[in-house]
Amino acid sequence: MPTPSKTATALVLSCALTAAAQAADIPVHTLDNGSVRATVTDAIGGRLLSFGLAGQPSFIKSDLAAGDPHAAIGGTTDNVGWLGHEIWVGPQKEWWSHQDVNPARAGLPWPPDPWLSLARYKIEEKRPDAITLASPASPVNGLQLVKRYSLVAGKPHSLRMDVDAANARKTQVAWDIWFNTRAHGDTRVYVPVARREDVRQQAIEPKPDMVPLTWTLADGLFSLDAFPAGKGQPHRNGKMLLQPSAGWMAGFHRGQVLVIQFAHQPRAAIHPDQGQIELYNDWQPEAPEKGLMEMEVHAPYVTLAPGRHMLASEQWTLLPYGGPDTRAAQVAFLRAHAKELGLDGL
Structure with a gap:
C-alpha cells in the first residue's frame, strides 16, 4: 500500500488529471488497486489517458487540451493529438485505400481512422478493476473494435489490454491490430533484438533543423541513443521498425519502468511494411516537454471474412527505478x- 505521503501526491495528480479532463469535458474512468492507477475514457476513441505507480506521475503522455471531444466525426476529420494509448490498424499505407466516405483521401497514409481514434465508444461493462468499450463500425476500414482494460489479479503492478477487431463488412478485409503507446520524448526504450538485419530505419522528412535517430545494438538489446537537452543540440526525429527476439520491450522514465509484453510473432506474420515493434521518437532538446516517444506493437496481419474476429493483447507492468539514467x-x-x-x- 502507498505511504501517506505517496497517497497525498497521488491525490494531487489525480485531481490535476480530473480537472484537465473536466475542463475538456472528457469522461474519465479510473482503475486503481493501490499499487498502480490507470484512467480510461469512453470518449475520443476509448483511449487510455494515464498509467502510473501510486503517487507518481503518469508514464503515458496525454494532451487533454488538444481539441473538442464533442466534434463531429466524418470522412474529412483530421487527427487530434490527444496522445495517450490508442489502437490503430496496419498497414498504414492502406488506411484510406478501402473506403468511399472521402475519395480524395484514397491511398493516403494519414490521418488515422476517426471512427476508431476519435469517436465515442459504448461502455459495455464497467467494474472497479476493468472496463470494456466498443467502437462504432468504421466505414473507413470496415472494423469494429472492442477494447477491455483490466487490472491483473495477483499482479498488482500490471494492467492488461485486450482488443477484439471484427469485420463489420459484407466483404473480406485484411488488417493488423496496432497498439500505440505515447510516452515522453526522453523515455529510454530497450527491445530484445538478435541481429542487425532485424533493424530497419525509416527515412525522415528532410528539414534543416532535424537529424536522424542513432541507435545501439549490443548484448541482444536495441536502444535509441540518448542525447542531452539544452541549447545548440540537434532536433532528432525518426522511426525504427524492429523484429524482436522476444515478446516485450521496456521504457525507463523518471523513476518508473514500463514493461510491455505481448505474443511474439515470426517476421512472416507481420505485414512487410511494418515491424512487430516500432519506435517513433521526436527529441527536441531545446523544448524537451514537446518531444514524444511512441512504443508500438503490431499483431499479425490477418484476412477476415465477413463477421470474423481477430484478437490481440498487451500486458503492462510498472516498476519503480532508482538507478542512473544510463x-x-x-x-x-x-x-x-x-x-x-x-x-x-536477456
Whole structure:
C-alpha cells in the first residue's frame, strides 16, 4: 500500500488529471488497486489517458487540451493529438485505400481512422478493476473494435489490454491490430533484438533543423541513443521498425519502468511494411516537454471474412527505478528482473 505521503501526491495528480479532463469535458474512468492507477475514457476513441505507480506521475503522455471531444466525426476529420494509448490498424499505407466516405483521401497514409481514434465508444461493462468499450463500425476500414482494460489479479503492478477487431463488412478485409503507446520524448526504450538485419530505419522528412535517430545494438538489446537537452543540440526525429527476439520491450522514465509484453510473432506474420515493434521518437532538446516517444506493437496481419474476429493483447507492468539514467544501469535492472517478469532474450 502507498505511504501517506505517496497517497497525498497521488491525490494531487489525480485531481490535476480530473480537472484537465473536466475542463475538456472528457469522461474519465479510473482503475486503481493501490499499487498502480490507470484512467480510461469512453470518449475520443476509448483511449487510455494515464498509467502510473501510486503517487507518481503518469508514464503515458496525454494532451487533454488538444481539441473538442464533442466534434463531429466524418470522412474529412483530421487527427487530434490527444496522445495517450490508442489502437490503430496496419498497414498504414492502406488506411484510406478501402473506403468511399472521402475519395480524395484514397491511398493516403494519414490521418488515422476517426471512427476508431476519435469517436465515442459504448461502455459495455464497467467494474472497479476493468472496463470494456466498443467502437462504432468504421466505414473507413470496415472494423469494429472492442477494447477491455483490466487490472491483473495477483499482479498488482500490471494492467492488461485486450482488443477484439471484427469485420463489420459484407466483404473480406485484411488488417493488423496496432497498439500505440505515447510516452515522453526522453523515455529510454530497450527491445530484445538478435541481429542487425532485424533493424530497419525509416527515412525522415528532410528539414534543416532535424537529424536522424542513432541507435545501439549490443548484448541482444536495441536502444535509441540518448542525447542531452539544452541549447545548440540537434532536433532528432525518426522511426525504427524492429523484429524482436522476444515478446516485450521496456521504457525507463523518471523513476518508473514500463514493461510491455505481448505474443511474439515470426517476421512472416507481420505485414512487410511494418515491424512487430516500432519506435517513433521526436527529441527536441531545446523544448524537451514537446518531444514524444511512441512504443508500438503490431499483431499479425490477418484476412477476415465477413463477421470474423481477430484478437490481440498487451500486458503492462510498472516498476519503480532508482538507478542512473544510463544504458548499463538500466540493462542491469532488466536482467535482474528478467526471471520474475518472464523476459526472454536477456
